[in-house]
Amino acid sequence: MALEIERKFLVKNDAFKNEALKKQKIIQGFLSSVPERTVRIRVIENLGYITIKGIGNASGVSRFEWEKEIEVEEALNLLKICEPGVIDKTRYYIKSDNHTFEVDEFYGENNGLIIAEIELISENETFTKPEWLGKEVTGITKYYNSSLVKNPYKLW
Amino acid sequence: MALEIERKFLVKNDAFKNEALKKQKIIQGFLSSVPERTVRIRVIENLGYITIKGIGNASGVSRFEWEKEIEVEEALNLLKICEPGVIDKTRYYIKSDNHTFEVDEFYGENNGLIIAEIELISENETFTKPEWLGKEVTGITKYYNSSLVKNPYKLW
Numbered sequence: 582m583a584l585e586i587e588r589k590f591l592v593k594n595d596a597f598k599n600e601a602l603k604k605q606k607i608i609q610g611f612l613s614s615v616p617e618r619t620v621r622i623r624v625i626e627n628l629g630y631i632t633i634k635g636i637g638n639a640s641g642v643s644r645f646e647w648e649k650e651i652e653v654e655e656a657l658n659l660l661k662i663c664e665p666g667v668i669d670k671t672r673y674y675i676k677s678d679n680h681t682f683e684v685d686e687f688y689g690e691n692n693g694l695i696i697a698e699i700e701l702i703s704e705n706e707t708f709t710k711p712e713w714l715g716k717e718v719t720g721i722t723k724y725y726n727s728s729l730v731k732n733p734y735k736l737w
Numbered sequence: 738m739a740l741e742i743e744r745k746f747l748v749k750n751d752a753f754k755n756e757a758l759k760k761q762k763i764i765q766g767f768l769s770s771v772p773e774r775t776v777r778i779r780v781i782e783n784l785g786y787i788t789i790k791g792i793g794n795a796s797g798v799s800r801f802e803w804e805k806e807i808e809v810e811e812a813l814n815l816l817k818i819c820e821p822g823v824i825d826k827t828r829y830y831i832k833s834d835n836h837t838f839e840v841d842e843f844y845g846e847n848n849g850l851i852i853a854e855i856e857l858i859s860e861n862e863t864f865t866k867p868e869w870l871g872k873e874v875t876g877i878t879k880y881y882n883s884s885l886v887k888n889p890y891k892l893w
Contacts, residue, residue, distance in 0.1 A: 617818065620768050620769060631805075633768060645818060662791040
């Protein structure tokens with residue numbers, strides 16, 4: 582149980598892929614995509630997770646978050662009763678000074694969308710911006726994965 | 738992960754209390770009360786649980802269910818972001834032949850409502866009906882705890 586402090590950005594080009602330390606296939610669905618209480622089921626490679634998030638504060642930077650690892654078979658069964666629409670993406674991990682950017686490249690209904698996230702210790706913590714980092718979209722709910730299920734990028 | 742097979746009944750009188758082997762205080766809220774995918778947070782005495790249920794089949798007897806025990810502090814924090822309205826009840830456990838009835842006496846907005854549940858191995862399994870057992874309400878969604886949050890007994 583913790584407050585999650587993170588900032589989100591669009592990405593200008595593919596250069597981040599050359600800097601990636603690793604990448605993972607992620608499939609996820611939502612049991613609840615209501616912003617005040619999202620409940621997410623996720624499969625990352627052969628691991629399963631359930632994650633619950635509250636709504637962000639005014640700046641959208643801090644969100645209440647709770648996560649537990651669960652059996653991948655359980656996660657796959659829970660995905661079956663999730664809301665219609667599933668997020669399918671590859672996550673790239675890119676080191677930048679003492680931070681790690683997580684860059685999500687979306688497929689399917691969200692094909693063409695790429696979002697970079699950085700987790701911070703405090704809302705005011707500074708960090709180096711790589712040249713491929715684009716416009717900040719922190720707190721804009723249409724970029725939440727829970728929103729992308731109902732209103733995917735190709736409909737924007 | 739399992740199919741939960743259970744039948745629900747109203748209760749005619751207080752006689753069940755004399756037969757109870759134990760009773761527990763239960764507080765619970767819902768992160769999602771959508772019948773297709775309810776996500777329940779529960780505190781029973783000093784234990785916490787997260788439970789996910791799918792919608793019932795046509796008869797309402799079988800429902801997909803997944804449950805994990807979690808820290809009680811985590812459960813109390815998750816209750817804070819649940820949908821408005823919380824269920825407060827005492828559960829009585831009553832042995833009857835080789836089955837156990839769970840009888841819930843509700844308080845607060847649902848004061849006056851008492852529901853007995855019995856879990857079965859199959860939909861056709863028979864069982865002895867105690868004299869205090871009333872009308873069957875299996876599959877009637879307004880008796881689901883997830884419905885009682887939004888449309889409590891005192892409004893019926």
